Amino acid sequence: MMNRRLKKASAVLLAMTMIFSLAGCVDQSQGKKSSDSNAKTESSTDKPTSNDSASDSKSSNSKTEDAKSSDSKSAKKDSSDEDAESLLKIDDPDEKAAVEAAKKKVQAMKESPRIIATSPATADICDKLELDLVGVCSSTVSTIPDRYKDVETVGTAMSPDMEIVSSLNPDWILSPVSLQSDLQPKYEAIDTDWAFLNLRSVPGMYRSIQELGEIFDREDQAQKLVDEFTEFYDDYKKKNEGKDHPKVMILMGLPGSYIIATPNSYVGSLVELAGGENVYSDTDQEFLTVNTEDMKTKEPDIILRAAHALPDQVVEMFNKDFAENDIWQHFDAVKNGRVYDLTYEYFGMSATFKYPEALEELQPILYPESDEDTAKAKEASDNAQKKAKDSDATEKYNEQQSK
Numbered sequence: 001m002m003n004r005r006l007k008k009a010s011a012v013l014l015a016m017t018m019i020f021s022l023a024g025c026v027d028q029s030q031g032k033k034s035s036d037s038n039a040k041t042e043s044s045t046d047k048p049t050s051n052d053s054a055s056d057s058k059s060s061n062s063k064t065e066d067a068k069s070s071d072s073k074s075a076k077k078d079s080s081d082e083d084a085e086s087l088l089k090i091d092d093p094d095e096k097a098a099v100e101a102a103k104k105k106v107q108a109m110k111e112s113p114r115i116i117a118t119s120p121a122t123a124d125i126c127d128k129l130e131l132d133l134v135g136v137c138s139s140t141v142s143t144i145p146d147r148y149k150d151v152e153t154v155g156t157a158m159s160p161d162m163e164i165v166s167s168l169n170p171d172w173i174l175s176p177v178s179l180q181s182d183l184q185p186k187y188e189a190i191d192t193d194w195a196f197l198n199l200r201s202v203p204g205m206y207r208s209i210q211e212l213g214e215i216f217d218r219e220d221q222a223q224k225l226v227d228e229f230t231e232f233y234d235d236y237k238k239k240n241e242g243k244d245h246p247k248v249m250i251l252m253g254l255p256g257s258y259i260i261a262t263p264n265s266y267v268g269s270l271v272e273l274a275g276g277e278n279v280y281s282d283t284d285q286e287f288l289t290v291n292t293e294d295m296k297t298k299e300p301d302i303i304l305r306a307a308h309a310l311p312d313q314v315v316e317m318f319n320k321d322f323a324e325n326d327i328w329q330h331f332d333a334v335k336n337g338r339v340y341d342l343t344y345e346y347f348g349m350s351a352t353f354k355y356p357e358a359l360e361e362l363q364p365i366l367y368p369e370s371d372e373d374t375a376k377a378k379e380a381s382d383n384a385q386k387k388a389k390d391s392d393a394t395e396k397y398n399e400q401q402s403k
Contacts, residue, residue, distance in 0.1 A: 083237075084230040087203040090210065102193070102215045113171040113216065118183075119157040121199050121350035122174045123148060125209060128225055128353065129218040135168045141311065141344065141391055158182075166190045174212075176350045178286065199350035200286065201269035202229070232356060239363075240275040246366050248276040249300035249333075252287060253307045253314035260288040260295075267306050267347045270355065274362040276302070292327045302365065303333040304340055311344040311388035319385075340365050340381040344388055 090096065106113055116135035117123040120142035126133055127145035135154040136144055152168060155161040158179065165173070170192045175183055177196040187194040197212075198204035206229050213222025248271050250261040261268045263278045265286040271278060279298035280288055307314035322328045322339070333339055346358035361380050364373040 084203075084233040087233075088206050088210065088226060088230075090207060099211050099214055105193075106215055106217070109171070114169060115172045115174065115216075116154060116165060116168060116170045117148075118154065118160055118173060118175045119179075119350060120144060121176060121205075121348075121352050122197060124353060125197070125205070125212065126174065129209070129212060129216065129221045131212075131216055131218065134170060135165060142348075160186075162186060162190070178349055200264060200266050202233075202273065202351050202355045205351035236273075236359065240367060243275060243367060245275055245277040246301040247279050247299070248302045248304060248366070249279050249295060249298060250304045250306060251318070253305060253311075253318055254309055256317065258305075258314075258318070260290050261306065262286060262288060266349060266351050267304075267342070269351075270347065270358050271304065271362065271366075274359050274366055276362070276366050292325065296327060296331060299331070300333050301336075302338045302340070303331065304342055304365070306342045306347045307344045307388050308349060311391050315341060315385050315388040337378075338365075340377060341384040341388070343380070343384040344391070 112132060114134045115126065115131060117126045117133055118137050120137065120139050123133070123136050123144055127147050133148050133151050136148045136151045137157045137160070138144070138153045138155060139157065152164065154164050154168070173187060173192055173194040175187075175194070175196050176199045178200065180196045184194075184196075195212075197208040199208070206226055209222050209225055213219045250265075250267055250271060251258045252261045252265070252267065260280050262280050262283050262285060263269060263272045264284065268278055268286075279300050280290070305315075305318050307318075318341070322334070328334050343358075343361060346352075346354045346361060364377040364380070368374045368377060
């Protein structure tokens, strides 16, 4: 069994590389215990703030700042014209070494690893990899896989019950990287390994899947998923070749406010994958707080509205603001009827396996080639609003809080 210091070093190396796909940024001498972890992940069930979303900007820790830089590079890689094989290739030697060390550690265990998945997205990945869990998050708007219906819940993604987490004696806690700056300090307080998965883009998700498959002896399951993505992506990217790229602005709604989603966010990466040009692309951050006057200077062709956290509240907020704030009436996108709500189940904070449905929804929005496409885009937007209003997310959230 590795000594405590070495264990700490290897844990941080693994966590940072798996998530950010750049191991070189990690200072092993300052590593956290592979068993330091407490899982809390993003879920639409919690009331987040704009700061909850932009995890990179919240940490003064040098390792997190390095990770931020590396993840930005990763996001830029995802948006290139590379084929799927190139996008998913993991060739950083430090990253490979970290994964190999984690793999050996799991192999040395006498029993199956006790794993907790702290967000709906990470639970879905574990389900696809056929991994057993000892703990899983609860959610008011996302469905947890049936495989885990009898598994102990550890609280919502952004508000895990650390006493429950600790009592389950996990060997591993898996969370999305977008919450790293909030969650890492809590993970470091208990004796467990942890990893933050890069779910800021679809390719990032599949790179994490490959590494989890290797670590937990699920390489066949991981390869099947990768093959499905490769077939889909290499066919999909031909769909809009040669077409003009519409200028797009993405508003990510939170209860009481909204922020701008950049290409470094999951929603932003989907729009970029679909061929849209994000008007706020010159940044390393996932989300930005911007006033409407600045937005107007960008003059997007299309405005997309995504509802995070409590979608029933957020769509009403959007409708009220667009009706009462006169500045919106001066946007070309509003004048031309090109403001669309996105289905909250497809366009969240983390990459999910519903990305084909998300891209299908974006197609007539970004590239309306007929009156039928225009009508289809409007219908999808109307349905997105209805689903959000019917989600009863606020009521479910209040019920959870009262328990």
